[in-house]
Amino acid sequence: MAHDVIMPKWGLTMKEGKVARWLKGEGDPVEAGEPLFEVETDKITNSVEAPASGVLAKIIVPEGDMAPIKAVLAIIAAPGEAVDSAAPAGAAQPAAESGSEAAPAAAAPSAAAPAGDGKFVPAMPAARKLAKELGVDLATVTGTGKNGAITRKDVQDQADSAFAGINASPKAIEFARKQGVDLSEITGTGEDGKITKADILRAMNPAADQPAAAPQAAKDTIVPMDGVRKLIADNMHASLQGAAQLTVFVELDVTAMVELRQQLLERNKRDKEYRLSYNDIISYAVCRALKRHPIMNSTLQEDGIHLHEHVNLGIAVSIDNGLIVPNVKEADTYGLEGLKAQVRDVAGRARKGGLNMDEISGGTFTISNVSMLGVDGFTPILNPPETGILGVGRVIEKPAVHKGEIAIRQMMTLSLTFNHMTTDGAPAMAFLRELGDMLENPGMMIV
Incomplete structure (x- = not known):
């Protein structure tokens, strides 16, 4: 049986x-339960296990293509079993569902925007949205859905x-569609006369095609802006566009924190596996x-500012292809050793893969530590919808005034x-100052 x-x-937000x-x-x-394919979302990339044993009879959605949730990506069949091969690659259709989640797919099409003659055209909401994005007049589209409704396809x-x-x-066609360019008027310079994106850009800017007096420069190496890198870029840009961000700095004398860490390492030196970092103490x-x-442990949402009872502490983790921010739920309920273990667990799985959606959503405050890179200070960017993010620089020996004298x-x-x-500046600065007092005088953490 296939x-x-x-x-x-x-997660609830994945579409x-x-x-x-x-x-x-x-x-x-394939064997049931073994990794079959990897899925990339705007938050994580994880492997998905095979739902059954048999033979991977047909791949419907190839690598690199997007598909909606519940779409059929492939078919697993028994050895020798025939499967329907009529569906072309990429033509994923949502799998049948029961219960409340099936309702949206069966919903009646709503009225589209008026056509050119003022009449309304029946169309699915997703079709209306796509038509707006692609500049397609729904009045010119023949619907194949239920009762003649226009579908996204x-x-x-x-x-x-x-x-x-x-x-x-394909990239040239997509670019031409977005720019409203008529490809019939463009001469292709690609293989077999194929029109490329560069051909479109030259047609849009003829002056740039004139020979330059200077010798031709060496060709640049182009790294495609796609995948996780593009998602990070989009999220960072959206963060700056959607929040009034301000950064404040404070320089601390953390000699006492350094001494505390050394004392704890000495106390546990018999345990060869014991580790304790400055970041562990700072997180606590x-x-x-x-x-x-509490205003700094809040998120700005559509219905207002949410003050959270517990701290879901996000830890920015650098991975091979970008940055990910897993968070420890109810981090404020742990002691130093318990919190250290939780932070290292999610950070380790962030680097190796294996986080779930719950661990990368719902954060209330984030720490970004760049001390291992030898950086003193920087301006971190908010992780929406959180109110604050803390940037941590390196610990370094410097001359400073201590008890009225210059000391290292x-x-x-x-x-x-x-x-x-x-929040206004004063409450945010009060939080940063109190945090600084704790790190300069660790005993204040237990007061």
């Missing part, structure tokens, strides 16, 4: 995912029909300070970026 392989749903990599090829045997087919028979790369202090300044002390810079839409 089994559908579907796009999983990780679609990208098939990053198939770990098996068509015709390969109908809109896409109508948009693609304008480029039928044109020898152009941040939780204590946030409980005393252990100094560190903290930077706090906060959303001025959520």
Whole structure:
């Protein structure tokens, strides 16, 4: 009996995912429970296990393509079992569902925007949205859905029909559609006369095509702005656009914190596996300070400012292809050793893979530590919808005034970026100052 392989749903906000990599090829045997493919979302990339044993009879959605949740990505069949091969690659259809989640798919189409003659065209909401994005007049589209309603595929087919028979790369077609360029007027310079994106850009800017007097410069190496890198770029840009961000700095004499760490390492030196970092102590202090300044442990949402009872502490972790921020739920309920273990657990799994959606969503405050890079201070960018993010610089020996005399002390810079839409400067600075007092005098953490 054939089994559908579907796009999983990780978290309430996930709408679609990208098939990053198939770990098996068509015709390969698979065992239920073994990793079958990898899915990339705007938050994580994780492997998905095979739902059944058999043979990977057909891959419907190839690597690199997006698919909505519950879409059929492939078919697993028994050895020798025939499967329907009519569906073309990429033509993923949502799998049948029961219960409340099936309701949206069966919902009646709502009225579209008025057509050119003023009449309303029945169309699915997703079709209306896509038509707006692609500049397609719904009045020119023939619906194939229930009762003649226009579907998303109908809109896409109508948009693609304008480029039928044109020898152009998919990226060139997508770019031409967005720019409103008529490809029939462009001469392609690619293989077999194929139109490329560069051909479109030259046509849009003829002056740039004139020969330059200077010798031709060496060709640049181009790194595609896609995948996780593009998602991070989009999220960072959205963060700056959606919040009034302000950063304040404070330089601390953390000699006492350095001594505390050394004392704890000495006390546990018999345990060869024991580790304790400055970040462990800072994370513990941040939780204590946030409980005393609840506005900094808040998120700005559509219905207002949410003050959270517990601290869901986010830890920015650098990975091979970008940055990810897992968080420890109710971090304020742990002691130093317990919090240290939780932070290291999520950070370790962030680097190796294996986080779930719950661990990368719902954070209330984030720490970004760059001390290992030899940086003193920086301006961190908020992780929406959180109100604050703490930047941690390195600990370094510097001359400083101590008890009225110049002495060599252990100094560190903290930077706090906060959303001025959520809180004013004074409460944010009061939080940073109290956190600094705790790190300069660790005994204040237990007061």
